[in-house]
Amino acid sequence: MHTLTIDGKEMRVERGTTILEAAKKIGIEIPHYCYHPGLSIAGNCRMCLVEIEGVPKLQISCYTLVSDGIKVHTRSERVIKARQAILEFLLINHPLDCPVCDQAGECYLQIYYMRHGLYNSTFLEDKVKKRKAVVIGPTVILDSERCVLCGRCVRFCDEVSKSSELGIFNRGDHSEISTFPKKELNNKYSGNVVDICPVGALTDRDFRFKCRVWYLKEKPSICPGCSNGCNVWIHYNVDRTCKAEGKRVMRIKPRFNEEVNKWWICDEGRYGYKFVDDNRIEKPYIRQQGKLIPVSWDMAIERIAGLLKKYPPESIGIVPSPQCTNEDNFVLKKLFSEHLGIKNIDYRVPSQLNVYSDDFLIREDKNPNSRGCEELGLFPKDKGLELKDMLREAENKEIKILYLMNHDLVKKMGREEVALALSSVDSLIFQGTNFNETVEFADFLLPSSTFAEKDGTFINQSGRVQKINKALEPLGDSLSEWKIFVKIARELGIPVEYGGPEEIFFDITKEISSFVGLSYSLIGDEGINLY
Ligand code: SF4
Ligand code: SF4
Numbered sequence: 001m002h003t004l005t006i007d008g009k010e011m012r013v014e015r016g017t018t019i020l021e022a023a024k025k026i027g028i029e030i031p032h033y034c035y036h037p038g039l040s041i042a043g044n045c046r047m048c049l050v051e052i053e054g055v056p057k058l059q060i061s062c063y064t065l066v067s068d069g070i071k072v073h074t075r076s077e078r079v080i081k082a083r084q085a086i087l088e089f090l091l092i093n094h095p096l097d098c099p100v101c102d103q104a105g106e107c108y109l110q111i112y113y114m115r116h117g118l119y120n121s122t123f124l125e126d127k128v129k130k131r132k133a134v135v136i137g138p139t140v141i142l143d144s145e146r147c148v149l150c151g152r153c154v155r156f157c158d159e160v161s162k163s164s165e166l167g168i169f170n171r172g173d174h175s176e177i178s179t180f181p182k183k184e185l186n187n188k189y190s191g192n193v194v195d196i197c198p199v200g201a202l203t204d205r206d207f208r209f210k211c212r213v214w215y216l217k218e219k220p221s222i223c224p225g226c227s228n229g230c231n232v233w234i235h236y237n238v239d240r241t242c243k244a245e246g247k248r249v250m251r252i253k254p255r256f257n258e259e260v261n262k263w264w265i266c267d268e269g270r271y272g273y274k275f276v277d278d279n280r281i282e283k284p285y286i287r288q289q290g291k292l293i294p295v296s297w298d299m300a301i302e303r304i305a306g307l308l309k310k311y312p313p314e315s316i317g318i319v320p321s322p323q324c325t326n327e328d329n330f331v332l333k334k335l336f337s338e339h340l341g342i343k344n345i346d347y348r349v350p351s352q353l354n355v356y357s358d359d360f361l362i363r364e365d366k367n368p369n370s371r372g373c374e375e376l377g378l379f380p381k382d383k384g385l386e387l388k389d390m391l392r393e394a395e396n397k398e399i400k401i402l403y404l405m406n407h408d409l410v411k412k413m414g415r416e417e418v419a420l421a422l423s424s425v426d427s428l429i430f431q432g433t434n435f436n437e438t439v440e441f442a443d444f445l446l447p448s449s450t451f452a453e454k455d456g457t458f459i460n461q462s463g464r465v466q467k468i469n470k471a472l473e474p475l476g477d478s479l480s481e482w483k484i485f486v487k488i489a490r491e492l493g494i495p496v497e498y499g500g501p502e503e504i505f506f507d508i509t510k511e512i513s514s515f516v517g518l519s520y521s522l523i524g525d526e527g528i529n530l531y
């Protein structure tokens with residue numbers, strides 16, 4: 001350990017800590033551009049200069065390690081003058097773009113100028129013009145004039161995505177970021193360069209001009225795109241949907257979690273949020289004379305409860321969803337397995353062929369909660385049927401009711417594989433968030449809410465229990481799955497009553513051994529490992 005003082009505050013930190021990181025630990029912000037905790041140190045922007053007593057020149061704090069007894073000043077007159085000079089230098093050729101720049105509000109040229117700059121400009125010459133709004137890949141647009149050449153994006157592509165599409169070309173004030181010849185920025189993690197670009201040089205093609213950042217609200221959540229369970233922020237706006245074609249979710253951003261995804265998410269997770277506002281099932285429907293007719297919840301629940309009473313449990317198949325929360329699936333299990341005695345329960349729908357996975361974040365299992373379904377035991381036991389056997393028995397007219405939770409069986413298993421089974425059952429009940437090809441076969445549609453519209457927990461592939469939080473009200477008449485099951489239970493006179501997800505989770509911890517001792521407050525925003 002080393003003892004040092006920063007701005008008069010004494011502290012002890014481990015050997016090998018940089019001055020910038022040590023200062024951060026005691027709440028002192030040293031401005032920086034090229035430093036990023038997830039990348040190697042470049043030391044090229046000089047924005048992080050500090051004064052160390054006894055050392056004649058100012059030192060860059062992102063690279064200089066602490067040593068015993070040093071006295072560091074981050075706000076001395078010399079440091080402030082140097083910072084202003086660096087900012088003035090960086091802004092020499094910067095365009096006066098802020099009013100039309102999509103980064104405004106989260107740009108570190110703006111932020112640092114207001115906090116550390118505020119100098120009177122002495123620059124009178126013409127600015128060097130560079131390329132503007134250049135599409136450099138499917139997700140990102142480059143505005144070279146705004147770039148401060150910190151090199152973060154280049155290091156990300158070299159060190160994290162390991163795809164090396166970007167480089168710094170030319171010399172002096174003509175230097176600029178670009179893709180290598182015949183390459184485009186097109187890796188599975190490309191959107192991260194927008195997050196780490198400290199200025200408006202790299203902007204997101206999906207988010208550009210959709211919403212000013214000061215109108216955004218945020219909620220911590222978990223990406224539902226695969227079983228890695230990356231931690232994310234949902235950025236949304238419900239007050240200005242008229243400006244966004246009715247859309248509420250504006251973008252998904254990574255949320256740091258050292259154990260799960262660090263600072264990063266993949267593009268599929270980042271841009272996979274559109275289903276929250278598009279193509280949603282917003283009302284219950286019943287098929288009448290071949291057409292799906294919207295009906296009230298009361299009518300749909302009454303009819304479905306009637307079917308569940310009429311048919312024996314052996315002729316009913318339930319396919320729970322690993323897209324649903326543990327809370328949803330626990331209430332499903334209580335109703336269908338414990339009270340109605342249905343044994344044909346299987347959540348394991350095969351994944352589509354040729355799904356991408358890698359040894360970084362992206363997993364082959366495209367569900368956020370398969371592990372939760374395993375822990376809750378949502379697979380056949382005591383001679384219950386597996387999904388493929390349920391489908392076969394549906395073709396044989398032995399399975400009369402198939403209750404599908406949000407699975408697009410047609411897309412996942414192929415139309416030829418499932419069409420006969422789905423059209424042979426007396427009633428296909430589809431409970432889910434969005435219209436899809438499987439819905440064409442459904443006799444009942446029950447609208448459920450998406451991950452952004454409810455509270456609950458998922459368990460990722462490594463056994464980490466993580467919490468999702470409700471950012472938005474459920475769209476239309478959609479409801480959380482557990483609420484739909486409680487409605488059915490009430491109609492059947494079955495005592496399955498819950499007031500909310502936390503109450504359900506409390507029961508899970510009493511009944512499922514691997515959850516014992518857990519609570520929402522223990523899970524917190526970072527999650528907790530099951531074992
Ligand atoms: S584009 Fe952004 S991240 Fe890349 S070097 Fe320029 S300022 Fe840095
Ligand atoms: S790796 Fe998986 S969980 Fe992470 S962002 Fe991508 S899809 Fe989402």
Ligand code: FES
Binds near residue numbers: 042043048062
């Ligand atoms: S942050 Fe230290 S030199 Fe750039």
